[in-house]
Amino acid sequence: FLPVKTGSKDEIGKLSASFNQTAINLRKMLKDREAFAVRAAHELRTPIAKGRIAAQMDTGEYGELYRKIFKNLDIFTDELLKVHKLKNTDEATNEKFSAETVLTTALDRVFIESEEEIVVKFENDFLIEGVFEYAVIIVRNLIENGLKYKTENPLEIIVENRTIKTSNAFSQNTQNNYGGYGIGLKMCEEIAENFGWKLIGDFSIDRAVFKVEF
Secondary structure, three states: OOOOOOOOOOHHHHHHHHHHHHHHHHHHHHHHHHHHHHHHHHHHHHHHHHHHHHHHHOOOOOHHHHHHHHHHHHHHHHHHHHHHHHHHOOOOOOEEEEHHHHHHHHHHOOOOOOHHHEEEEEOOOOEEEEOHHHHHHHHHHHHHHHHHHOOOOOEEEEEEOOEEEEEEEOOHHHHHHOOOOOOHHHHHHHHHHHHOOEEEEEEOOOEEEEEEEO
């Protein structure tokens, strides 16, 4: 928010001052929330690492499930810290990498219960310019959201015309809650804007489509 400049002491001046104070409070609240999330991510890294080690040693019925859960938690905290770094430093150096590599890496970091959950339609590969890890973060979160809110299998992933797109059946009742596991779609949008990419979402009667244009 940009402060409203006014030197008057009438009702408009009072309203402007109130607006400015609200903007300051909101900005502070958002910074405090982000700082808390980053501190929490740092604090969680050690117990998550210990949990992954313990899960690797578990040969019981739920051992594989525990390994996947701790892997997802590890990815979540890592993403949160990387996004915080992107927003607070100028160290990102662009490189070129393929859409196929981004999608393959993103899928490897997603918790999939059955192969029937996802169908990939790979029309053509293309090169992306930016930072590889941040492209993976966006695509992984799009996939996680599709898996979370789909009402039936499969989630479709389409790679074509310099875009990676997810398409899934969904209920209108879940549209307002369509947010996301991990850093969420809003944070993905901020990452995309940082690199000149574009994140687009569209809801039809019974399908949710999200795509990132590179």
